[in-house]
Amino acid sequence: MDEKIIELQKLIKELREKFEAKEKGFYSKAEFEEFQKKINERIDQLETMINRPPVPGDSKDNRQPNEKKAAFFKFMREGKPALSPEEKKALVSDETGQILIPEELESEIYRELPKLTVIRSLATVRQTKSDRIRRRSLTEVTVGWGKLETGTTITESTMTPSDDYQYVEDLYGLTKIGEDELMDTDVALESITTDSFSRAIAEAEDTAFVIGTGHANKQPEGILNGTVVSRVNAGQAGAITADDILKLIYEVPAQYRQNGVLIVNSKTELAIRLLKDKNGQYLWQPSLQAGRPNSFAGYPVYNQEDIPDIPSAGTAADVAIFGDIRSGYRIIDRLGMTVQRLVELYAEAGLVGFKVHYRVGGGVIRPDALRILNVPEQSPTA
Numbered sequence: 001m002d003e004k005i006i007e008l009q010k011l012i013k014e015l016r017e018k019f020e021a022k023e024k025g026f027y028s029k030a031e032f033e034e035f036q037k038k039i040n041e042r043i044d045q046l047e048t049m050i051n052r053p054p055v056p057g058d059s060k061d062n063r064q065p066n067e068k069k070a071a072f073f074k075f076m077r078e079g080k081p082a083l084s085p086e087e088k089k090a091l092v093s094d095e096t097g098q099i100l101i102p103e104e105l106e107s108e109i110y111r112e113l114p115k116l117t118v119i120r121s122l123a124t125v126r127q128t129k130s131d132r133i134r135r136r137s138l139t140e141v142t143v144g145w146g147k148l149e150t151g152t153t154i155t156e157s158t159m160t161p162s163d164d165y166q167y168v169e170d171l172y173g174l175t176k177i178g179e180d181e182l183m184d185t186d187v188a189l190e191s192i193t194t195d196s197f198s199r200a201i202a203e204a205e206d207t208a209f210v211i212g213t214g215h216a217n218k219q220p221e222g223i224l225n226g227t228v229v230s231r232v233n234a235g236q237a238g239a240i241t242a243d244d245i246l247k248l249i250y251e252v253p254a255q256y257r258q259n260g261v262l263i264v265n266s267k268t269e270l271a272i273r274l275l276k277d278k279n280g281q282y283l284w285q286p287s288l289q290a291g292r293p294n295s296f297a298g299y300p301v302y303n304q305e306d307i308p309d310i311p312s313a314g315t316a317a318d319v320a321i322f323g324d325i326r327s328g329y330r331i332i333d334r335l336g337m338t339v340q341r342l343v344e345l346y347a348e349a350g351l352v353g354f355k356v357h358y359r360v361g362g363g364v365i366r367p368d369a370l371r372i373l374n375v376p377e378q379s380p381t382a
Contacts, residue, residue: 068092068102073189075099076354077182079341098338098357101197106337108194116202118304119209119223122261122325123362127333132165135365167215168334168361171208173200176351197339201358209331209362210306210321220362223329224307224318229370231318236379238313240268240320242275242283248322248373249297256324256369261293261300263321265307272296311375320373328369334359 071090074083080099083091092100101109114121126133175196182189205220212222223229232251234244245262252260264272273284285295293300299322308317342353364370 065102065104069104069190070186072099072102072105073186073193076177076189076193076339076341076352079343094336094338096338098340101337101339101356105190105193106335108190109198109337110333112194112198113202113205116198117206117209118263118302119206119325119329119362120331122302123209123329123331124326124365125331125333127335128168129334130168131334132167132361133332135164135166135363166221166330166332166361166363166365168332168359169208169215169218169220171201171204171358171360173197173204173356173358174353175200175356176346176349176353179350179352182352196354197337197356200356205358205360205362206304207306209329210304212362214363220331220360221364222362223321223364223370224372228364229321229328229367229372231372231374233380234319234373234375237376238311240271240310240373240375242277244373245272245275245320246297248320248371249299251371252323253368256327256366259324259326260322261302261325262296263302263304263307263325264319265305265309266303267309268307268319269294269301269303271310272301313379314377316374316377318372318374321370322373323370325370328364328366330363330365332361334361 067090071083071087074087075091080088080091092102094100177192177196181192184192208220208222210222211224212219213225214221221228230251232244232248234240249257249260249262273282275283277283283296285298293302295301304321307321308319310319311317336359338357340355340357342355346353
């Protein structure tokens with residue numbers, strides 16, 4: 001059913017676009033009417049199939065996704081032993097026997113994550129069925145001027161493909177839901193589940209995308225991890241200035257700077273908000289539109305609390321990230337989220353625990369697109 005509705009929506013959109021093109025003179029009236037006739041015939045076929053009563057026992061019955069969700073929510077409420085044979089059949093397990101979260105619910109969780117995190121909302125996100133993907137380099141690409149048909153030759157790149165990989169890591173989140181909430185309707189429980197599961201994994205993954213120590217420690221690679229991204233040194237110990245921020249911004253090449261964002265923690269943002277020009281005017285630019293980030297020097301500013309504070313003199317720290325996060329950092333999701341029901345552990349408190357298994361990776365793919373501001377232990381002139 002869902003795929004038929006999606007096709008119907010696409011056909012209506014295509015018809016509308018064709019009509020607009022005709023109005024602009026790209027198609028004749030006769031061409032448009034012929035196209036419209038074909039589209040209308042297909043729309044009639046789809047409407048007939050959508051309105052047709054489901055055939056009992058048909059494996060393609062469009063009630064199947066709803067049956068999966070109903071069985072899943074009953075599993076959440078009462079556990080697997082309470083399920084009927086048909087309900088157990090509707091549940092899907094992975095290779096380890098853990099219960100897979102229904103695809104529709106999993107998609108809802110993925111849609112919620114960017115709202116709860118900073119890096120995911122800004123980075124490139126890719127789905128994979130593998131445990132790793134190769135981190136391709138731009139140096140593997142070969143280009144040349146001219147037309148191939150004129151005999152122009154392209155010198156093949158001498159660079160070999162990188163053997164460096166990004167890995168998918170295992171993340172486990174724990175959430176507890178009250179027994180009274182579990183007894184609510186499926187619609188309400190779906191909302192509670194989406195919110196609980198999303199929050200159980202959002203904070204952990206966002207932390208890892210910033211300070212994760214990499215595959216050797218079974219974590220995503222954080223932007224601040226290691227020496228992959230170049231550092232820009234602040235001009236003095238224990239503080240940052242407007243000049244430091246501007247120097248950080250202009251260390252990023254222009255093609256990445258135009259989509260740049262500044263990421264700092266809340267304390268560092270406050271320090272930046274207090275910076276003034278020589279006339280005593282604040283350099284900070286508050287957002288005039290709800291839901292839009294504030295800006296500094298024309299670039300959006302985001303808070304990520306795992307980035308270190310500005311250190312006191314005598315201690316060094318990376319205090320800010322600037323750059324085109326979408327070009328510089330990639331997140332890889334491996335679909336197939338599972339859940340384990342934990343009953344006895346929280347029974348006395350009237351709660352049921354759920355351990356969510358989620359697979360995700362992350363790493364810098366284009367270091368040139370990013371820069372990090374480092375406050376040194378002591379001022380360069382000291």
